[in-house]
Amino acid sequence: MIGASLSRWTMSYFAAALLALVAAEVLMAVGYGFPRAALGAPETLILVHVVAIGWLSLLMCGALFQFLPVLLARPLYSDTLPLPALLSLVAGLVTLILGFLQLAGRADPKFPFFALGGLLLGLGFALVLWNLARTLVAAQAVPLPARFVTIGLVSVAATAAFGIIFALVLGGVTAYEPFVALTGAGLPLHIIAGIGGWLTFTAMGVSYRLLAMFMLAPELDRPSTKATLYLGAAALAIAILGGTMTILLRGDLSIVLLGAGGAGLLGLALYGGDVVHLYRARKRPHIELNSRMAAFAFASLAAAIVMIASLLAIGNLADQVGAVVFLVAFGWLSGLGLAQLYKIVAFLTWLECYGPVLGKAQTPRVQDLVVEARANKWFQLYFLAVWAGTVALIASYSLIFQLTAAAMLIATSGIIAQFVRTRRLADVKAAIRLPQGVQVPRLLHSLSHQT
C-alpha cells in the first residue's frame, strides 16, 4: 500500500499517556516528590519517570506510529507490534516504580524489581524502535523532519541503555566497574539523552511538519533547518558519547557538557527562528487552537533556554535545575503535546469515521468535531498554572507549587474531557453525525477499514 493509514493502537498509547499525566499531577498536587522531597529522592524519581516514560514517551511513541508513516509516505512496518510494546512499557514502568519504592524502604527488599523493570522497559522500547526503524529503512527518501526523528530514536536507545545500567547497579545485579562509574556520574547524560535527544529533538522534527501542515506554511528545507539538525546531533553526540568516555576515563564532565550545551543552545536558537518563520509565512490567516496553543509551548521553551543561559552565567544552574526541568517538561513538551493532541485526536477520529463515506454522504468537517471556545479556557488555565508553578519552584514556595499543580490537574481533566467528547462525536450535529455506514469509534483504539 502507498500512503498512510490509521495506526491501530495510537489512541491506546494516548489514553495510557494521559492517565500517567493525571497521575503525575495528582502526585505533585498532594506534595509527593520534589520540591518537598530532594531532587534525587526515590519519591522524586517515581514522579519523574511517571512523567518521562508514562506520559511523554508513550505520547511520543503513539504519535510516531501514526506520524512517521505520514512523514515517509509509507505504511508502518507492523500495526501489531505496538500493542505488546505498550503492555511491556506499562508493566516495566510499574515495576520500576516498585524498585524506587524499594529504594525508599517501602517494598519487599528481596524482589529484583529494578532488574525486572529494566528488562521490561528495554523490551518495550526495543519493540518500538524495531518497528519504527524498519519503517525508516524501507523508505526511499528520508525527509528532514524524519531525520530529527531518527536522531531522537538513537537518543531513546541511549537513554534506555543508561537507565538499564543504573537499574542493574542499583538492583545489585552487577558491580561491573564501568557500570558503577556511570551510575555514579552519568545521571546528567541520562537526562540529556531523554529530555534533550528523545523528547525535545523528536518533538522539534515533528513540529516542523505539523506546523507547516496545519497553518499552510511552506515546508522548511532551508539552511537554518539543516544547521539545527547538525548542531543538535553534534550536541547530543558530544554529551552522550563524549560524556560516557569522560566518565569512564574519569575526566571533567562539566567541560564536555558546556561544549554540548553551547552547540545545543545555538541549534535551539535557529529552531526558534524557523518556528517564527513558519508562523509568519503561513497562508492561513486564522489558525486553529492547536497552533495558537503551541505558541505558548514555544514560548515556554524559549523561557527555559533563557533561564538555563542566565543560571549558567551566574553559576546557579544546579540550584534551579528542578524548576528548569519542570518548565521544559510541562510548559514545552506537555504543552506542545496537549495542544497537538487536540487536533490529532479530532483528525484521526474524523478520518476513521468519515473517510470511507466522503463524497457519498454529507459529512461533518474536522472542526465540527471540536468546540474550540470550550477547550480554550482549559488550555489557558494549564499554561498559566505551569508558569506560576515554575515561579513557585524558583522561589521555593512548595505550598503554592502544590496549588498550581492542582490547577494543572483541573485544566488537564478539562482538556481530556474534550478529547473524549471528540472521540465520541458528542459535539457533531445530529443530522450529519452518523450517515449510513458510519459508527461511533472505539474510545481506546482505531478500527482499520482496509479492504
Next chain:
Amino acid sequence: MQTTFVDLDVRPILRAGGEPFQQIMETVAALNPGQGLRLFATFKPAPLFAVLGSKGFSYEATELEGGDWEVLFQPTHAASGTESPSSISIADSSNWPDPLQELDNRALDPPEPMVRILAATEAMKEGEVLSALLCREPIFLLPELAKRGHAWRGGFEPDGKTYKILVRVGAAKKAAA
C-alpha cells in the same frame, strides 16, 4: 540525492482481471532520465524483471502485508545528481482522456482537498479523469482512492511545490470491460 520514483498501482486492474502490461510500459517510457518506477501489484511480477532489466532498470521487490508486492525499478545508470523533484510528464504518459474537471486545491485547509477530490469522483462517470493541484502529497487520500477502485497518477511538478494528481474513476471496472 536519491532516485525519485513515479508511482503506479496496477492492483485495481489486476483484481478486475485486466492486463496492466501496456500501461506499465507506457509509464516507463514516460520516465524522465534518472527517474525510477514504484510499482504495486497483487503478485510478484517476475516477467517484468527481465523486460525492464533489458531497458536498464534494476529491481527490488518487497512483499507487503496482505500478500501484495511493491517493486522499485531503478535506472542502473542513474546520474548521481538528479536534483529535480519527482514529476511525471503527464501529457504523454498515458492514453487517459483529458481531465473533465480540474481542481486547484492548493489554498485549502487540510483535509478539505481530500474531501473535494472524493466528492468530485463520486459525481463522475467511469473512465472519466479528474485533475487536481495540491500543495503536498495526499498521503491519506491515496489508500482511499485505491479502496474505491480508482486509478491515479501523481507527482510533484518541476517547481517542487505543487503536487499534481490525476484520478481516473473506476479504472478497475474499466480495465475488466
